[in-house]
Amino acid sequence: MDVDWQGDLDRWLAPFVAALRHKTRARMCPLYVAGLIGPGDRKSVQPMAARAGEVGYDQLHHFVAAGVWDSAPLEAVLLKEADGLVGDEAGFLVIDDTAQPKKGRHSVGVAPQYASSLGKTANCQSLVSVTLASREVPVMVGLRLFLPESWTDDPERMARAGVPKDRHNALTKPEIAIEEIDRVIASGARFGCVLADAGYGSSGPFRQALSERGLMWAVGLSRRQTVYPADVDLIFPVAKTGKPRKYHIPNQPPVSAEALLATAKWQKVSWRRGTKGRLTCLFAARRVRVADGHKHRMLDNRMQCMPGDEVWLVGERRSTGEQKYYVSNLPTDTSIKTLAATIKARWVCEQAHQQLKEELGLDHFEGRSWTGLHRHALMTMIAYAFLQSRRLKAAGRKKKSLGPPATTKLAGHKASDPRPLHATSTPTMSPL
Known part of the structure; x- marks a missing residue:
């Protein structure tokens, strides 16, 4: 492992820290992200605080679960950084969902529900995911919890979990996805085509909403x-x-x-x-x-x-x-090969889900609140984007000795992306 990855992380996190606009939070954020990236099998708050040695459990838990701060500025920085890494008019915005199995019934959004990633009904939380991708490189930019009716029909339960008032109305996963797509569009992040599985694509209103926004989709x-x-x-x-x-x-x-x-x-x-x-x-x-x-x-x-x-x-x-x-x-006039390649490009989000869970502890959060879950998810996405930035830099150094970049075409857009990184197998997410 590169011994200087923590120094690189501090430099890379500078715009995120600036967006927090608070001295203590500016210290907690790098420690939390470093805890997700660093060694250790368990990435929940208590073991991360113990490994860090610089901060107590109470401080780190307060930062992610109870501190009064707005996630939106950090989400905006993440979108800007993601666009710089993989934004491309010939790229993709991939919509999917990922399940986090849970025991009990008190963690926000947990309920017996069908989990497409598990292929069965399970007691779990289900999050709608949004991934910006190009050149077979994904950067996840959104994770939003889906609330089943067993939650939205129980105002007291929602209040105990700290679900915001504007989330008390039931929303389908396609409706949550459209909200997220609008957020990505508003940020100016570049992509050429929206991809989603049948859980979203079978919704006529979802497809029509994409078309109304002038988007290409498969x-x-x-x-x-x-x-x-x-x-x-x-x-x-x-x-x-x-x-x-x-x-x-x-x-x-x-x-x-x-x-x-x-x-x-x-x-x-x-x-x-x-x-x-x-x-x-x-x-x-x-x-x-x-x-x-x-x-x-x-x-x-x-x-x-x-x-x-x-x-x-x-x-x-x-x-x-x-x-x-x-x-x-x-x-x-799109060829069947281009149709197939576009449809199959969705696989990168599955790679991202796997790495966020196995390497960065997306599903390790042990709190029960809406705020804590979403902040933990945001920190894992920031950590993942940092690791992808290092991977792209390393690949760029290797490509200097290669010939001219290969280009492809999608939906009439000229691809400006360099030679693919050959991410055909799940790579390690170490900080290189």
Whole structure:
């Protein structure tokens, strides 16, 4: 380990410390972040304070859980630093969620709920994550707790956990994600495309909110989602009896995404090199209109959603037999290889989740409050961004002896990024 990493950390943290605008907090912040990065398996407050030797448990706990200070200025600095590291018009903003298994029921937001990262229902906290990424390098910039109904329906429980008043109304994960995306946009951070799994992409309002903001997106979709072929026409049938129809209706019935691609042409596509060679899967893509428009009552008295905007429907068949479906508003001339590479770029957030937990103790916080959980999560993201900055510097030094940088294209944007860092396996998050 580089013996001078702590000196580098102090210099790198200077803008964060300045944003705290308080002498004691300015001392606690570097100690907390250094405790997350440094040695030791457990990254909760008590063992970090014991290892530091410079500060007591009470002081460090007060800083993260009870001190009166605003996280927003530090979050703004984190976004600025992340943009400097990986911001790129050809990059990605990845939306996902990560689960933190918990025992008991008193930690804020903990409840039996489905955890996509665990693939099952578990007693856990679930946080919506936002990751800025380019060149296969992720920097996480947002972690926001999702509150299930068992919490939002219990005002006393919310008050005991210190949940802010403006968070007492129930919000879905896609709604939390849109709030976070707006925060990233307002910061000026650069990215070219929003990525998300089917937990978000299957929400019509989520996709529509992205489009309303003028964003490009490629998101997962339920195989059961009904879609129309792109050439569907809206007709105005003449009623034989009764009142004349007021609205146009589709001239074709919708079918599931799975059924529409079942007869499509599937082809083997390789999107990047992994540790064991090129990564390939079978993909198929067709232009469709998702059935997520306004609802009309049909002649047989069924309620049917009208066609939405024209988009790409993409299917993936994995070697395991598993099939996945996606939808994207990338341009009509986008190649299937670019569609596949864009969809698969979401993997970097899973890498970030793993490293934040295994290396930096994201899930080690033992407090129960809303404030403490979010401040601890913010400190882990700051620590992670610092380590990524060192990794990029080290990779930059190595690249000086290489030839001209490779470039790629996404959605009409020219990529200005240098040669990929080949982050195809989970790297160590030591301070290099």
